Amino acid sequence: MVIHKPAGILSVPGRGDALYDSVLTRLKTLEPNTLLIHRLDRDTSGILVFALTRLGQNKISRQFQERQTEKTYQALVAGELYGQGEINIPVIYDETRPPLHIVDQSHHKAAITHWKVLEQLELNGHRVTRVELTPITGRAHQLRVHMQYLGHPIVGDTLYASLEQQQWSDRLCLHAYQLGFYHPQTNEQLHFECAVPF
Numbered sequence: 001m002v003i004h005k006p007a008g009i010l011s012v013p014g015r016g017d018a019l020y021d022s023v024l025t026r027l028k029t030l031e032p033n034t035l036l037i038h039r040l041d042r043d044t045s046g047i048l049v050f051a052l053t054r055l056g057q058n059k060i061s062r063q064f065q066e067r068q069t070e071k072t073y074q075a076l077v078a079g080e081l082y083g084q085g086e087i088n089i090p091v092i093y094d095e096t097r098p099p100l101h102i103v104d105q106s107h108h109k110a111a112i113t114h115w116k117v118l119e120q121l122e123l124n125g126h127r128v129t130r131v132e133l134t135p136i137t138g139r140a141h142q143l144r145v146h147m148q149y150l151g152h153p154i155v156g157d158t159l160y161a162s163l164e165q166q167q168w169s170d171r172l173c174l175h176a177y178q179l180g181f182y183h184p185q186t187n188e189q190l191h192f193e194c195a196v197p198f
Helices: 025-028 054-065 142-149
Strands: 003-004 045-049 070-078 084-088 091-092 102-105 114-123 124-134 174-182 187-191
Touching: 045 187, 054 174, 070 114, 070 142, 084 187, 091 142, 102 142, 114 142, 124 142
Parallel strands: 045 174
Antiparallel strands: 003 045, 070 124, 070 174, 084 114, 091 102, 114 124, 174 187
16 A cells, blocks of 8 residues: 655654544554555655565565665755765664754664755745755654765754754655665565655
8 A cells, every 4th residue: 555645644643642643543444454664854745665464564565675675755944055965974872862863873774865956036036946855764754864974964854953943844845755665575666656746
């Protein structure tokens, strides 16, 4: 099952009754066999795939683990950025300031993001850049921390952008707009796109 997750809802239930609402919870009321494969941050929108069988869950999960999927995001970042490149610097959980993550060059687990500028534009009077982001690894908050590290945090990011940059948009301008993987039974290559809402 491939869905478009809106911004502002958790992929899976959080801790405590107040955070029980999630994409997975809602899907299970429609289809009780829904099984989690991967997730997006609460404030990130875009494509999510869920399995309906254990076989599907295992096979597609393995594709994510072995980096056989194709995942592409778009983001609006603060300021003017040009060209393309790769960010290869580990991202770890900051235990002193949850839920923040930070870059840590001494950490042994790689975090790699490819980025490419798509266009320069103006958003509410501010210069921003639309970028295509391709995560090679899948660390928590990786894209958000990597763009902050580059000096161009994602617009509307309440964790990693400045207070001013947070107010340029009423949402985190990060969207999972393409996903490709192999069908767990037929091995057919599947490709999905979800229009970027900003």
